[in-house]
Amino acid sequence: MxxxxxxxxxxxxxxxxxxxxxxxxxxxxxxxxxxxxxxxxxxxxxxxxxxxxxxxxxxxxxxxxxxxxxxxxxxxxxxxxxxxxxxxxxxxRKMELVELGEDVDNIIDEEEDDDEEVQYKVSTVKKAMEELPDGYKQVISLYLIEGYDHEEIGQILGITENTSRTQFLRAKRKLSEILLRRGIVQ
Structure with missing residues (x-):
């Protein structure tokens, strides 16, 4: 090589x-x-x-x-x-990731045209991410913010690629619930 x-x-x-x-x-x-x-x-x-x-x-x-x-x-x-x-x-901190099932709903991401509104929403989403359990927060941060793929995340966290994907999708769903509760998304 x-x-x-x-x-x-x-x-x-x-x-x-x-x-x-x-x-x-x-x-x-x-x-x-x-x-x-x-x-x-x-x-x-x-x-x-x-x-x-x-x-x-x-x-x-x-x-x-x-x-x-x-x-x-x-x-x-x-x-x-x-x-x-x-x-x-x-x-x-004794954070543990748990293998999760495969039944995950997809979340539809909304696009925004107004930059100021987008910045507000990004800030709000980041704050909402802080409410996620550590395992979810880790995977979603590594994927969305740091740009790692699920294989790399699996290697970094010592979990399977499949677990990373599942944690990510569950994190998105939980994040959507938090944002819904706050009236940010509908």
Missing amino acids: ETTLFIDKHYNLVVECKQGSKKACYELYKLYAKAMLNVAFRIVGNVGEAEDVLQEAFLDAFKRIHDFRQETTFGLWLKQIVVSRSINLLRK
């Missing part, structure tokens, strides 16, 4: 960081901290814990920077570390 090296726009910073440059490490931190904090927060749902995950992920990344082989972008590599650390934190 041929290995393709990705040269991303921050390649030089990564090289300098590998050579021990604290300034380059700090620059990488400044470039990625906000985005990675958002990733962690969407998974763990708590700012303080997300900040802890962020710090641990960067420490881990800088400790293992020599293992980074440019087979992907630094940002994607770091994001995988953040997601992994976030999932480990949830596991420490």
Whole structure:
């Protein structure tokens, strides 16, 4: 199998960081901290814990920077570390995913034309997602917000691809119920 090296726009910073440059490490931190904090927060749902995950992920990344082989972008590599650390934190909370049945209703997504209305609805949906059980929240966040497919989610969470799909569909249904209760959707 041929290995393709990705040269991303921050390649030089990564090289300098590998050579021990604290300034380059700090620059990488400044470039990625906000985005990675958002990733962690969407998974763990708590700012303080997300900040802890962020710090641990960067420490881990800088400790293992020599293992980074440019087979992907630094940002994607770091994001995988953040997601992994976030999932480990949830596991420490003794969060359990349960295999669910296959009978799932499909939910029809509405399209909106007005950007302001869409932003309001996105904010409302994100708030409603916080009410979901951890297992649902994890899967729906990884799928909708982080862009992972069900196979990847299964690997990240240690569940089957089928369980990820089922959790996602149940999460959408539960989210729809929450939004209906709030009068957001009809």
